[in-house]
Amino acid sequence: MASEQQPIHVIGGGLAGTEAAWQIAQAGVPVILHEMRPLQASPAHHSEELAELVCSNSFGAQATDRAAGLLHEELRRLGSIIIGKADEHAVPAGGALAVDRGQFSQDLTRTLAEHPLVELRRNEVTAIPTDSIVVLTSGPLTSAALAEDLQRFTGMAYMSFFDAASPIVIGESINHEVAFFASRYDRGEAAYLNCPLSREQYLHFWQELCQAEQAELKDFERETAKFFEACLPIEEMARRGEDTMRYGPMKPVGLFDARLGDFKDPANRDKRPYAVVQLRQEDKAGQLWNMVGFQTNLRWGEQKRVFRLIPGLENAEFVRMGVMHRNTFINSPELLDASLQFRSRATLFAAGQLVGTEGYTAAAAGGWLAGTNAARVARGLDPLVLPATTMMGALFAFISSASPKHFQPMPPNFGILPDLGQRIRSKPERYGAYRDRAFADLAAWHTSLDGSAPGLLVNA
Template sequence: MNSVQVIGGGLAGTECAWQIARRGIPVTLYEMRPHQTSPAHHTDQLAELVCSNSFGALVTDRAPGLLKEELRHLGSLVIQTADRFAVPAGGALAVDRVLFGAHLTALIRDHPLITLVRAEVTELPTTGIVVLATGPLTSAPLAQDLLAFTGEQYLSFFDAASPIVEGETIDRNRAYLASRYDRGEAAYLNCPMTEAEYRDFWTALVNAEQAPLKEYEEAERKFFEGCLPVEEIARRGFDALRFGPLKPVGLLDPRTGERPFAVVQLRAEDGGGRLWNLVGFQTNLKWGEQQRVFRMIPGLQEASFVRLGVMHRNTFLASPYLLRSTLQFRKRENLLACGQLVGTEGYTAAVMGGWLAGTNAARLVLGEPPLTLPPVMMAGALVHYITRAPVKHFQPMPPNFGIMPDLEPKVRNKLQR
């Protein structure tokens, strides 16, 4: 039996390799560290947690908590290991990252069906079943080969994501649906500002605290001119935003019949209008500052943020165009992808992708049809979103209840839902 090749030994790749091997199929897992490292990694351990040591909420009325519980039922190795090496963290699942990584590394290294190869893969293998789990810091040679395979418009090297809010938490007494100059259908929610509201917002924005950039991100910051953080635009002058993303031209306020001083627009992230993206609000502000400042926008005072803005070096696929809901590439069925490379955000989501890609790679070897997870699962809803969202504005997405289908009858209370 030919070995399945898994490229990348992060959370997704580790989970993926284990799920293949547990079905009796040999796996070759490639991890370039320690011979070639990334700017974010510090050890040679598999499944290294490069940022926080927290997997997020434990309770199942929170999206990350529900996803973890699903993965426990599905037999996830990584979540099982996280539970084993948990440390006190209130309502979150946090781990002793040294013990966590060491344990997973030993399990993978010593598994009789897994061959761990410490070497950089610089080109996509052209034969056999292959799973890409190289993450947001895919090495430059492989990223270039992936670029040639996907086409330039379907691979992004910088994650400049705007915040996303739940539609039901937007005050529709302040925000109104319209498109500029009433062209086409009313596709945007518009939050109008008076001059006084804009001045207060602008002042808070230019004085808000930014998140520190890593050295490699700081060095590459010059590439962000085409998608500047909203706070950087604001610092260029009081009216800079009013001639940019907050331009009020062609957007009359139906309550007054007049043009507002400034307008924040939100664009729907899904067909049901459950999630809305703040247009042009890519930002490098600290997350607490984002919530404080952006809730000053009329209509967003009580907004619930399902994703906050980020701006850092990242490599991710335009998955809605490239991938099936099985995580197979549309143009090459024996090539799969998982983890943050496919546009999911967060540790638990990366593990979920590794589980699904590994399960489906094994099923392909065994001649079984690949699985598609139902969208009534948090795991299924996340995969459904990243493989069906509008390609033009696609950005990475964390698990959240806004991507799940509505219940009939609709239930607004999150705990009950």
């Protein structure tokens, strides 16, 4: 019986660990999920809940002809609990999948704790267990003792980059006479609050942002810092040039205040903003708003001073300031197979940001595969490798085969998928073709295993 089996240990209760533990338990195999919070805090987390979303409440674009949306849908079809709960706790976000992060994490914590085959242990694991199957999902903020043990096991030092989170503003403190609701090009529900800036306002904000004082990086040297390009601090972006932010998070294209008239009317051309700061709803009640793309390492006092220069945020009240922290990851191409097993130990798996995938959905995808394969190994079955034509399969094929010398974290993207074998000039049509192939190959792959529900993959 499943209850007589030796439990699998999952170390780390983030998105990857939560997904892995759920897939193991759903397969009928007992699992112990270790989470060190609240006994030991991390530099970035704010609660003791499982699967806490640290940097943002958004999982990215919903549309399946976008890389993130394709990955969402692949996980839905495979029975992901992370994406399932994200759908349940979604908040308006235009074309993106965003969640009420408090309800999302609380629901996952409760659901895992109530599963009869899941034991949730609040303890710090200081060494990788050697007498059982283990899924390592301790994330980019792995505790020092466990990190040292992993380095001893691999014989390699960690690689690292610096990641940051955006401030969160109380909705009532936003000046709605200035800020306006709109989604870019009027696509989907007008779910974003937009703070418009004139050229003069933008240049003043840019100059002050460039001169603002940053927080110290504490235990690591500033000169060794590497920023992950997909999550640059806003002040770093500003220092790269006057217009860099206007081609990034402050891009005004497709955004117009409908209160000023019809944006298609040429007479309203001069009313269009020079730059825009967007805020995305954090909770279902609409009481909290995240400054989109404004991850930062400025001192907290400087954040308040400079960000209140943004029209509409003159009296902004912040419930969370932006923070920056060091993220570490292993050199996966040297260590892992596409099954997410360590090549030197078939009973040890890893997933999440620790292995060099970037983004919430990628973490859930890694947790799904590592958890499914751990349960299969416990049952004496061969581990699975997903088709490389799926976004999940391509992502894990990449991290297990990229150049070890230049390996850096990789988000889901169409560039890692195999060529279509035909030239399609239209980008939307090309991405749609990638999607259609991914869905077809995922269905064929699944049918070839057992032809039944995704949760039974361990019984193939």
